[in-house]
Each structure stands twice: as structure tokens, then as C-alpha cells.
Amino acid sequence: MSDNPSVASEEEATEALEDRLERKKEVREECYVDGDVLVVHDEYYTIRLSDLDTPEKILGWIHHLVEKTWMDKILLRRFINCAAGANDIEIEGP
Template sequence: MSGFKTVDMNSMMSEIQAADEQLARQVRVEDGHIIVNVEYDYEIPIADCDTEPKLLGWILQLLEKTWMTKEVLERFIHVAARQSNLKIQH
């Protein structure tokens, strides 16, 4: 026995796709707003994220939420930056 776990690539890809689909449901764009939904719809106007300082303000506010996760916050940042044509380096 080698001690290595066998990886089923199809299973792993399915899990990644399911996680991506869940994030797409949790952070989406509707009617000029970014909707963050982990426990409930939290609407953020795209116009309130159109500069780096405004986006940072929303990031800081979202970090205070007990329901916020790293993955949801990362998706919010990418969606907000894309919608506002901001370049975010990571």
C-alpha cells in the first residue's frame, strides 16, 4: 500500500463545478446591483463600487458580517471590479 489517496478526476471536477455554481448563486448581478446571498439577499448598488475607495469600503463592511466567507468575498471583489471596470491585482 503506497499511502497515497486515489483521486477520481471526474469526481473532483464535479465538486469544483458545484462550488462554482453555488458561488454564482451567492454573488450575482441583477438590475444594477450586486446581490450577495449567503443567508439573505444583500443588495449593493454597482454605482457604489465604481472606484477603488468605494469598493474597499464595501469590502470592509462585508468583512464585518458573521456570514461572510473568504470565497464569497473573493467572488464579490471580482464581480464588482469587473462590473465597474476596475483592475484588481492579486
Template sequence: MSEVKGLDFEEYVQWRKDLEDAVKIENDLIILGPQGFYDIEISSCNTYEKILGWAFHLSEKTWMTTDVLRYFIRVACQASDIKVPSV
């Protein structure tokens, strides 16, 4: 479940900034973590299948949160010009 529910506006702005700090694009890489401790080539996220593979891999990391994983999927889709899936 997302951590955004129940936040006031200022808390939401900080939550969003934290996500943007946790998942960034630099050159041809998606950088994860505020200190940039994990990087993924955008070219390895250019299909739904590859993004799903990365999401599965990243979900096993103890430092990964649901919100950051969801934001990673959105960033990876946008960086590869892929429509973000919805149900």
C-alpha cells in the same frame, strides 16, 4: 484559504455555481446571498477604495466567507470595469 483545493471536477462545478448564486448582478445592483438578502448599488463600487470599503464592511458579517468575499470583489471590479488587482 480557498475551499476549492482538493475538489474533484463535479465538486468544483458545484462550488462555482454556489458562488455565482451567492453574488449576482441584477439591474444596477450586486445581490449577495442565495435569497438576495443584501444588495449593493454598483455605483457604490466604482473605485478601488469603495470596493475595499465594502470588502471591509462585508468581512465583519458572520455569514460572509472568504470565497464569497473574493468573488464579490471580482464581480464588483468587473461590473465597474475596473481591473482586478493582483500582487
């Protein structure tokens, strides 16, 4: 183990990666397209795809959803990808 507490051991890094991969699997069930709606957070929200058909509309929902205590970065990324993908909106990153 490193003397530097900010450096994770190989075991800790592996565990963190496994946790992240497991979370990515979970979000597939928490956010998905079903017909003409996007289901978010185990059916807590069902959003019409027509309400997500522009980048501005998606951003409005992002602004709303990030305030939720159950929203995390992985679920938010899934939401963006599902909303954009279902409406043929290309997301460009840096």
C-alpha cells in the same frame, strides 16, 4: 495513506477539490449583478453599482462584509470580481 497526518490522501484531496468546485457554483447564485445592483447573499444585500465604482468603495464594502459569519473566501472573491467587473475596474494581484 501517509504516516504524516498533515498530508491528505488522494481521496481526501479529490473530495476537497470537489467541495471547492461545488462551492464556486453556489456562489454564482449568492452574488451576481442584476441591472444596476450587485446582489449578495441571496438578496440579503443589494448594493448599487454606483456604490462600488471605485477600488476604495469596494474596499469599504469588503471591510463590512468580512465581519459576516456567512462570508467565506470564495464568496468574497466572487464579490470582488463582480463589483470590479461591473464597473470596469482592473484588479491586479501579486
